Amino acid sequence: MADQIAVLVDSGTDVPDSYLKKYSNIFIVPLRVIYPEGEYEDRLQISSEEIFARMPWEVPKTSLPDGGQITDAFQRIIDQGYRQLIIITISSGLSGTFNMLRLASLDYPQLHTALIDTKNIGIGAGCQAMYAADLIAQGLSFEEIVSRLEYSVGRSHVYFCVNTLEYLVKGGRIGKVTGIVGTALNLKPVISCNEDGVYYTVAKSRGREKSLHKAVDLVLGQIAGCTTRYNVGVAQAGAAEEASQVVALLRERLPKDQPVYESPISPALTVHTGPGLLGIFIQPLYES
16 A cells, blocks of 8 residues: 555755655655764754855764664654655765665564665755655555666766865765866866766866756756656755756746756755755656
């Protein structure tokens, strides 16, 4: 039955607030943001704005979810009557969260569990949780939902525009992003995740505005070749005005009945990117 399937995500899997309000079967375990004075639960106890305010002199560390919170999440899922669980996480190529939840799931044999490594991050991972919740609501079987998610994972992309690579370097998340973007040339990178779920440079544009338009063009180019329905949306941290402009641009160029989702980006993710982060995602959906 549909009401027996729960979805468990980490907080770096950015699920739009509209979905969290709509579906009660989405459970979240928070990543942690660590400062010398203590640890903060991602999204719950700290915001991106608070992190950005301290960045000029102090960059925090991030860590995996707390083991006790993971245990509590599994117990809440069981106590609420769920017997099937889909775990969806940010890329195992960027975080140990997938493996941590995989190991934790072994302690709960009463749950029929499937794990989805999105090979993506932020809204690029969150769109899979959105899709799972919608499919559960439609009453599809557990096996069919997992199959459709696996189809979508291999075809979904998010394109991030960042102002600098400084914080990716400091946080050790530089992945396969190559070349230092020269400030003199005002080159701005567009970054995505490759098939291994690791960051790489998709394009470089001169200036922020051209970088944003390049990301829009990448998404629209993929949409042009899409033979199925799709989800598309924009996420941001410290770039609210630009995000509104990009959403308006997408709505101008997409069919009028195509929704464009909007979401903030998890504070824990912005630790590794700095302010001015904007991502645009495209998620093709399976159709039989």
